Amino acid sequence: MLDSIAQFLDWFGLCVFALTGALVASRKQMDIVGFALLGSVTGIGGGTIRDLLMGALPVFWVQKPAYLLTCVLVSCAAFFVAHLVQSRQRLLIWADAVGLALFSVTGADIAQAHGAGSVIAIALGVATATFGGIIRDILGGDVPVILRREIYVTAALLGSSVFALCLHLGLAKNPSLAAGFMAALALRAAAISFDLSLPIFVNSGGNNNP
Amino acid sequence: MLDSIAQFLDWFGLCVFALTGALVASRKQMDIVGFALLGSVTGIGGGTIRDLLMGALPVFWVQKPAYLLTCVLVSCAAFFVAHLVQSRQRLLIWADAVGLALFSVTGADIAQAHGAGSVIAIALGVATATFGGIIRDILGGDVPVILRREIYVTAALLGSSVFALCLHLGLAKNPSLAAGFMAALALRAAAISFDLSLPIFVNSGGNNNP
Amino acid sequence: MLDSIAQFLDWFGLCVFALTGALVASRKQMDIVGFALLGSVTGIGGGTIRDLLMGALPVFWVQKPAYLLTCVLVSCAAFFVAHLVQSRQRLLIWADAVGLALFSVTGADIAQAHGAGSVIAIALGVATATFGGIIRDILGGDVPVILRREIYVTAALLGSSVFALCLHLGLAKNPSLAAGFMAALALRAAAISFDLSLPIFVNSGGNNNP
Numbered sequence: 001m002l003d004s005i006a007q008f009l010d011w012f013g014l015c016v017f018a019l020t021g022a023l024v025a026s027r028k029q030m031d032i033v034g035f036a037l038l039g040s041v042t043g044i045g046g047g048t049i050r051d052l053l054m055g056a057l058p059v060f061w062v063q064k065p066a067y068l069l070t071c072v073l074v075s076c077a078a079f080f081v082a083h084l085v086q087s088r089q090r091l092l093i094w095a096d097a098v099g100l101a102l103f104s105v106t107g108a109d110i111a112q113a114h115g116a117g118s119v120i121a122i123a124l125g126v127a128t129a130t131f132g133g134i135i136r137d138i139l140g141g142d143v144p145v146i147l148r149r150e151i152y153v154t155a156a157l158l159g160s161s162v163f164a165l166c167l168h169l170g171l172a173k174n175p176s177l178a179a180g181f182m183a184a185l186a187l188r189a190a191a192i193s194f195d196l197s198l199p200i201f202v203n204s205g206g207n208n209n210p
Numbered sequence: 211m212l213d214s215i216a217q218f219l220d221w222f223g224l225c226v227f228a229l230t231g232a233l234v235a236s237r238k239q240m241d242i243v244g245f246a247l248l249g250s251v252t253g254i255g256g257g258t259i260r261d262l263l264m265g266a267l268p269v270f271w272v273q274k275p276a277y278l279l280t281c282v283l284v285s286c287a288a289f290f291v292a293h294l295v296q297s298r299q300r301l302l303i304w305a306d307a308v309g310l311a312l313f314s315v316t317g318a319d320i321a322q323a324h325g326a327g328s329v330i331a332i333a334l335g336v337a338t339a340t341f342g343g344i345i346r347d348i349l350g351g352d353v354p355v356i357l358r359r360e361i362y363v364t365a366a367l368l369g370s371s372v373f374a375l376c377l378h379l380g381l382a383k384n385p386s387l388a389a390g391f392m393a394a395l396a397l398r399a400a401a402i403s404f405d406l407s408l409p410i411f412v413n414s415g416g417n418n419n420p
Numbered sequence: 421m422l423d424s425i426a427q428f429l430d431w432f433g434l435c436v437f438a439l440t441g442a443l444v445a446s447r448k449q450m451d452i453v454g455f456a457l458l459g460s461v462t463g464i465g466g467g468t469i470r471d472l473l474m475g476a477l478p479v480f481w482v483q484k485p486a487y488l489l490t491c492v493l494v495s496c497a498a499f500f501v502a503h504l505v506q507s508r509q510r511l512l513i514w515a516d517a518v519g520l521a522l523f524s525v526t527g528a529d530i531a532q533a534h535g536a537g538s539v540i541a542i543a544l545g546v547a548t549a550t551f552g553g554i555i556r557d558i559l560g561g562d563v564p565v566i567l568r569r570e571i572y573v574t575a576a577l578l579g580s581s582v583f584a585l586c587l588h589l590g591l592a593k594n595p596s597l598a599a600g601f602m603a604a605l606a607l608r609a610a611a612i613s614f615d616l617s618l619p620i621f622v623n624s625g626g627n628n629n630p
Contacts, residue, residue, distance in 0.1 A: 033364040141354065147561055241571075
């Protein structure tokens with residue numbers, strides 16, 4: 001039962017990321033197979049990178065094809081109903097935020113289940129949360145999300161770190177997952193709503209040719 | 211002997227994909243090492259992704275360097291003779307079509323030989339057929355082939371599916387390979403010749419800001 | 421002691437590549453987390469690809485988190501001091517050259533330690549040396565370094581080949597590493613300083629539509 005909550009969150013993250021891939025496909029006016037491809041790559045991309053880096057092979061969706069089929073199903077459904085949504089760009093941004101927050105904790109959890117220590121669990125949580133979107137943007141011909149001047153990777157880093165810290169402090173897994181998820185989502189939501197960003201690197205005055 | 215036909219098709223697909231990589235290098239006016247790199251990455255890229263996802267490591271060309279050397283040889287030959295071709299763009303498109311059709315069936319075949327079920331074999335056939343070209347386009351600075359409004363991924367999907375279906379219906383491997391290859395090539399050739407495309411996602415009237 | 425020299429060179433290459441990633445982040449005016457991400461991906465990217473292709477999993481930095489932490493540390497330090505550098509572009513180019521030369525020999529060395537023959541060791545040396553920069557450029561939204569008309573991949577190929585040849589001729593490992601490193605760095609330095617390039621592919625006169 002404990003495990004099934006983590007698995008449900010992971011599966012839900014996969015669905016919302018698949019939806020964001022399908023929404024990019026809709027903006028690019030792709031056909032239904034393009035929707036299925038971009039939705040699947042976005043939904044399973046982050047976890048695939050995580051499994052490759054850890055050597056947990058075959059990757060999760062090759063072991064359980066239901067993950068891939070779910071992505072295809074979500075993407076194909078989006079093909080038929082996405083045009084009914086008032087603002088697809090807004091839906092994309094918020095679905096991406098929820099997926100980012102979910103994968104930042106479930107990715108770290110899966111890494112720890114494979115024996116990773118805290119540093120690597122946090123790093124693989126960030127990788128799981130961000131690489132689906134990075135691959136989506138590169139394949140979709142968009143500017144990679146990490147280049148936009150918003151708090152994005154930072155939110156994933158916060159989520160993974162809060163999760164790992166809670167576990168380290170002796171909290172049980174489910175409340176730790178919840179704490180990390182809420183921390184990541186709150187930061188990302190604040191960044192979207194109030195246009196927050198971290199202080200950026202600014203050129204010094206005399207250097208016009210960086 | 212049966213196996214050697216599948217291996218010959220796979221090796222031939224590798225050669226034509228290496229050629230397409232070299233042709234992109236020629237359009238970008240790269241030097242001979244650039245030809246070798248882009249040709250090799252395109253020729254072995256799809257199969258490398260397939261092997262990584264399945265965990266069939268080291269990947270095939272690390273196990274048998276002859277694959278890599280073949281790509282280098284084809285690319286270097288193209289460096290010296292590509293300028294003799296009347297329309298390199300036309301050659302690129304058709305070589306890519308043949309490679310796509312070949313890898314869609316040999317990729318699925320290799321996946322099944324490693325124990326994959328039908329769904330995963332079809333998915334890995336599509337991945338083998340399309341990722342070489344995707345990597346080629348990204349490294350070459352072109353718009354990824356999957357974004358162009360043509361039947362491309364769909365042709366690979368048809369090829370893998372026909373192959374898996376024929377096997378499932380009890381056909382022997384070689385006729386199944388042939389059937390899948392011909393289905394994929396016929397669809398891709400029709401798409402190129404008659405500018406076919408699937409119905410695309412179109413915005414609803416009132417939504418000018420997707 | 422012998423091994424520690426190779427490991428020191430590998431670690432030093434990781435640091436200078438992490439620095440190049442941070443310098444790209446500074447040009448793109450990213451925040452400190454962006455510096456850490458782009459620096460880390462550049463520093464560990466090439467070796468990660470090498471380990472994946474060989475099946476040496478988990479990849480090196482998952483086994484030893486100190487590599488990842490070093491990249492993060494170098495990137496964060498760069499966030500605070502990079503604006504003091506007169507010409508960041510110049511520093512980036514030369515740090516990249518040193519990293520390229522170092523990884524071309526240490527990558528080949530690590531591949532051989534995992535049982536690779538000469539051809540594959542050379543190929544994986546080139547992959548280790550070039551893919552960190554390729555990933556950096558793609559994520560950073562720059563034209564991939566391999567497309568610029570300079571001797572780049574060729575320098576990595578020379579370094580790996582000289583290293584493998586020296587070993588093959590019976591030289592000890594450390595002088596072989598030094599010979600390969602110096603050959604790669606000398607060629608890359610000459611290319612930067614004198615704007616050298618290999619003969620490129622040029623269209624024949626009558627072909628205006630390649």
